[in-house]
Amino acid sequence: xxxxxxxxxxxxxxxxxxxxxxxxxxxxxxxxxxxxxxxxxxxxxxxxxxxxxxxxxxxxxxxxxxxxxxxxxxxxxxxxxxxxxxxxxxxxxxxxxxxxxxxxxxxxxxxxxxxxxxxxxxxxxxxxxxxxxxxxxxxxxxxxxxxxxxxxxxxxxxxxxxxxxxxxxxxxxxxxxxxxxxxxxxxxxxxxxxxxxxxxxxxxxxxxxxxxxxxxxxxxxxxxxxxxxxxxxxxxxxxxxxxxxxxxxxxxxxxxxxxxxxxxxxxxxxxxxxxxxxxxxxxxxxxxxxxxxxxxxxxxxxxxxxxxxxxxxxxxxxxxxxxxxxxxxxxxxxxxxxxxxxxxxxxxxxxxxxxxxxxxxxxxxxxxxxxxxxxxxxxxxxxxxxxxxxxxxxxxxxxxxxxxxxxxxxxxxxxxxxxxxxx
Amino acid sequence: xxxxxxxxxxxxxxxxxxxxxxxxxxxxxxxxxxxxxxxxxxxxxxxxxxxxxxxxxxxxxxxxxxxxxxxxxxxxxxxxxxxxxxxxxxxxxxxxxxxxxxxxxxxxxxxxxxxxxxxxxxxxxxxxxxxxxxxxxxxxxxxxxxxxxxxxxxxxxxxxxxxxxxxxxxxxxxxxxxxxxxxxxxxxxxxxxxxxxxxxxxxxxxxxxxxxxxxxxxxxxxxxxxxxxxxxxxxxxxxxxxxxxxxxxxxxxxxxxxxxxxxxxxxxxxxxxxxxxxxxxxxxxxxxxxxxxxxxxxxxx
Numbered sequence: 001x002x003x004x005x006x007x008x009x010x011x012x013x014x015x016x017x018x019x020x021x022x023x024x025x026x027x028x029x030x031x032x033x034x035x036x037x038x039x040x041x042x043x044x045x046x047x048x049x050x051x052x053x054x055x056x057x058x059x060x061x062x063x064x065x066x067x068x069x070x071x072x073x074x075x076x077x078x079x080x081x082x083x084x085x086x087x088x089x090x091x092x093x094x095x096x097x098x099x100x101x102x103x104x105x106x107x108x109x110x111x112x113x114x115x116x117x118x119x120x121x122x123x124x125x126x127x128x129x130x131x132x133x134x135x136x137x138x139x140x141x142x143x144x145x146x147x148x149x150x151x152x153x154x155x156x157x158x159x160x161x162x163x164x165x166x167x168x169x170x171x172x173x174x175x176x177x178x179x180x181x182x183x184x185x186x187x188x189x190x191x192x193x194x195x196x197x198x199x200x201x202x203x204x205x206x207x208x209x210x211x212x213x214x215x216x217x218x219x220x221x222x223x224x225x226x227x228x229x230x231x232x233x234x235x236x237x238x239x240x241x242x243x244x245x246x247x248x249x250x251x252x253x254x255x256x257x258x259x260x261x262x263x264x265x266x267x268x269x270x271x272x273x274x275x276x277x278x279x280x281x282x283x284x285x286x287x288x289x290x291x292x293x294x295x296x297x298x299x300x301x302x303x304x305x306x307x308x309x310x311x312x313x314x315x316x317x318x319x320x321x322x323x324x325x326x327x328x329x330x331x332x333x334x335x336x337x338x339x340x341x342x343x344x345x346x347x348x349x350x351x352x353x354x355x356x357x358x359x360x361x362x363x364x365x366x367x368x369x370x371x372x373x374x375x376x377x378x379x380x381x382x383x384x385x386x387x388x389x390x391x392x393x394x395x396x397x398x399x400x401x402x403x404x405x406x407x408x409x410x411x412x413x414x415x416x417x418x419x420x421x422x423x
Numbered sequence: 424x425x426x427x428x429x430x431x432x433x434x435x436x437x438x439x440x441x442x443x444x445x446x447x448x449x450x451x452x453x454x455x456x457x458x459x460x461x462x463x464x465x466x467x468x469x470x471x472x473x474x475x476x477x478x479x480x481x482x483x484x485x486x487x488x489x490x491x492x493x494x495x496x497x498x499x500x501x502x503x504x505x506x507x508x509x510x511x512x513x514x515x516x517x518x519x520x521x522x523x524x525x526x527x528x529x530x531x532x533x534x535x536x537x538x539x540x541x542x543x544x545x546x547x548x549x550x551x552x553x554x555x556x557x558x559x560x561x562x563x564x565x566x567x568x569x570x571x572x573x574x575x576x577x578x579x580x581x582x583x584x585x586x587x588x589x590x591x592x593x594x595x596x597x598x599x600x601x602x603x604x605x606x607x608x609x610x611x612x613x614x615x616x617x618x619x620x621x622x623x624x625x626x627x628x629x630x631x632x633x634x635x636x637x638x639x640x641x642x643x644x645x646x647x648x649x650x651x652x653x654x655x656x657x658x659x660x661x662x663x664x665x666x667x668x669x670x671x672x673x674x675x676x677x678x679x680x681x682x683x684x685x686x687x688x689x690x691x692x693x694x695x696x697x698x699x700x701x702x703x704x705x706x707x708x709x710x711x712x713x714x715x716x717x718x719x720x721x722x723x724x
Contacts, residue, residue, distance in 0.1 A: 068685060069685060072474070072475065075475055076475045076476055076477055093688075094474065094688075094689060242563070242566055242568075243563060245559070245568040245569075245570040245571065245659075246555050246556065246559045246568060246569070246570060248556060379686060379687050379688065381685070381686045382682065382686040382687060385657070385658075385661075385686075386661055386663065386669045388659075389570075389658075389659050389660055389661035389663070389669070389671075390661065390663050392568070392570050392571060392659065392660065393571060393660060396566065396567065396568065396571055405663040408663050408664075408665070408666075408667055409661075409663050409667065409669070411667070412666055412667025413663075413667040413669070414667070415667060416666070416667040416668050420687050420688060420691070421687065421688040422688065423688060423690045423691070
C-alpha cells in the first residue's frame with residue numbers, strides 16, 4: 001500500500017515535467033488579447049481564418065486586469081505571442097524593444113487615421129490602433145424629458161448641474177435619480193480615476209499644446225473642474241457618497257432599469273445599455289471650463305496591435321497577413337466592428353454603435369475631441385490606487401482638507417510615480 | 424516498528440546502492456526543477472535588473488540597497504510582524520480552547536468539529552470579499568468603512584484569519600489532546616490534582632508537539648498572508664503624504680512585494696525580487712527560532 005502510494009506520488013511529480021511540451025508550426029499567429037469581453041468573438045474570427053487560409057491562429061485572453069502579468073510570462077516562453085497589445089506610452093517604454101516598426105507596412109496602409117497609433121521616441125511606429133472607443137456621460141433622454149427638461153438644456157456644466165440637482169431633489173416623486181452609483185471598488189473606480197480624470201489632463205495638455213510624451217509633473221490647473229463634475233456625480237446619485245468605498249452597487253443595472261438618468265461610462269456599454277434604453281446617448285464631461293459648449297466626447301484607445309519583433313519571420317508575416325485580413329475581410333471586420341465598436345481602417349465595416357455615432361456627430365458639428373491624455377498616467381495602477389484611497393476618504397467626509405489629499409494624490413502623485421517609473 | 428531481516432547485509436546493500444539513484448532520480452529531478460532551480464534563479468535575479476527573466480543585467484547589491492531605503496517595505500514589515508504575533512496568540516489560544524471543549528465528550532462534538540473546520544475550505548480571495556461586505560455593513564452604521572480606518576483594517580483581517588484558521592488548528596490540537604494517555608490523567612485525578620492543575624501540568628506539556636506545529640503554522644501563515652490582505656483592504660487606507668508619496672497603512676509584506684513587482688517600472692522588478700529574498704530569510708529565520716524555542720518545552724512520554 002505504502003509503496004503504491006509513493007509510486008503514485010512520484011508519478012504525479014514527474015508528470016509536471018512533461019506538461020507544456022508542445023510542437024511548433026511554421027508561420028502561425030498567436031494573439032494575446034487583453035479584453036476578456038471580446039474573447040468569444042476573437043475565437044470565432046480565428047476559426048474563420050483557419051478555415052479560409054489554413055493558417056493557425058491561437059487567441060489567448062488574459063484574465064481581467066492581469067494582462068501585464070500574462071504578457072510578461074508569455075513573452076518569456078519559446079512560443080511567445082506574435083501579436084500583442086501595447087496600449088499606452090508606459091507600455092511603449094516597456095515593450096518597444098519587442099515591437100516591430102510598423103511604419104509603411106501593409107496594415108499601416110489600410111488605416112484611415114494616424115490618431116490612434118503609438119510611436120516611441122525614435123519615431124518608430126510601435127503599435128497601431130485597431131479600434132477606438134469613447135467615453136463621457138451616458139444619458140437616458142426619456143428620463144430627462146420626464147423630469148421636465150430637454151436634452152438641449154445640457155450644453156455646459158451649468159445646465160448639467162441644474163438638471164441633475166433638480167432630478168435628485170425630486171427623486172422620490174419621479175421614481176428615478178440623477179447619477180447611477182460611482183463605486184470605488186476595482187471594477188468601477190477606473191471610470192473616475194481613469195476616465196473622468198482625463199478632463200483635467202486633457203485641458204492641461206491642451207494649454208501646453210498637446211502632450212507628446214508623459215510629462216514629469218502636472219499642474220492640476222483644472223482640478224476645480226474635476227471637482228465640479230465629481231461632486232455633482234456623487235452627491236446627486238442613487239446611493240449616498242459614504243457607501244461607495246467597497247462598492248457592490250450595480251451602476252449599469254440602475255441605468256438600464258431606468259433608476260438613474262446619467263451613467264458615467266464608455267462606448268463599450270452600448271450593446272448592454274441599448275437593450276432597454278433604446279435612445280441612450282452620450283454627452284461630454286461638462287465641468288465648467290470656458291468654451292466647453294464646443295466640447296466633444298473623449299475618444300481614444302488602448303487597443304493597439306504590436307507585432308513581436310523577436311518572432312520568426314514566417315510568424316511575423318503570417319501575423320501581418322492576418323491583421324490585414326481582419327480589417328479588410330467583410331465578414332470578419334463586421335464581426336470585429338460589432339464587438340469593438342469601430343475600426344479606423346478604410347475597408348472595415350461601418351459602426352453600429354450609438355455612442356460612437358454621437359462622437360462623430362460632435363466632431364461633425366465642429367466640437368473638439370478630448371484625447372485620452374489619461375493614457376500618459378505614469379505607473380498607472382499605483383497612481384490610480386492612491387487616488388482611489390484619497391477619494392474614499394473624501395467621499396465619506398467632504399471637507400476641504402480631504403479634497404487637498406485628493407489633489408496631492410492627483411498632482412504630486414503624478415510626479416512621484418513618474419520618477420518611480422523612469423528610474 | 425517492523426524489524427528488518429539483516430542477514431547478508433552486503434548482498435542487500437549492493438543493489439540498493441545501484442538502484443537507489445534510479446528510484447530517487449525522478450523525484451530529485453522534479454524537486455530540482457520545481458523548487459531548487461527557481462529558488463536559485465530567484466536569488467540570482469535579486470541581483471539583476473530585468474523585465475523578462477531570460478534577459479537580465481547584473482547590478483550587484485543595488486536592489487538590496489533600494490529595499491532598505493524603501494519606507495513602504497519597512498512599514499509593511501512592522502505591520503506584518505505586529506499582525507503575525509497578534510494573530511498567532513489569538514488563533515492558538517482560541518483554537519486550543521475550542522479543541523479542549525470538544526474533547527470533553529459534549530454531545531454533537533463531531534458536528535461542531537466539522538462546522539468549525541469548514542471555513543478553512545474557502546479560498547482567501549472569496550473570503551476577503553465576503554468579509555469586506557460584512558464589515559462594511561456593520562461599520563456603515565457608524566458612517567465609516569473598513570477602507571477608511573487602518574485599525575478596522577487590522578482587526579478585520581485578524582477576525583477573518585481567526586475565522587479561517589481556528590478550525591484548522593483545532594483539528595491538530597484535538598489530535599494532540601486525544602493522544603494524552605488516559606493513565607496519566609487518571610494518575611493526576613488520584614493524586615488529587617484540580618482541573619486547572621491537570622490542564623497546565625499534565626495536558627499542556629503533553630500536547631507541546633501540537634503547540635509547536637500550530638504556532639509554527641500560524642506564525643508563518645501570518646507572515647505570508649497575501650490573498651486575504653489583497654481582497655479585504657488591498658492596503659487601504661493610504662496616508663497621502665506631502666509631496667505625493669503614500670503609505671499603504673494595511674499593506675503586508677507579501678502584498679508589498681507583489682505591488683513592487685507589478686505596479687512599477689521594470690527597474691523595480693529586481694527590487695521586488697530582492698525584497699522576496701529578504702522576506703524568505705525573515706520567515707525561515709523566525710520559523711526556525713520559534714521551532715527551537717517550543718521544541719525545548721516538549722516532553723517525551
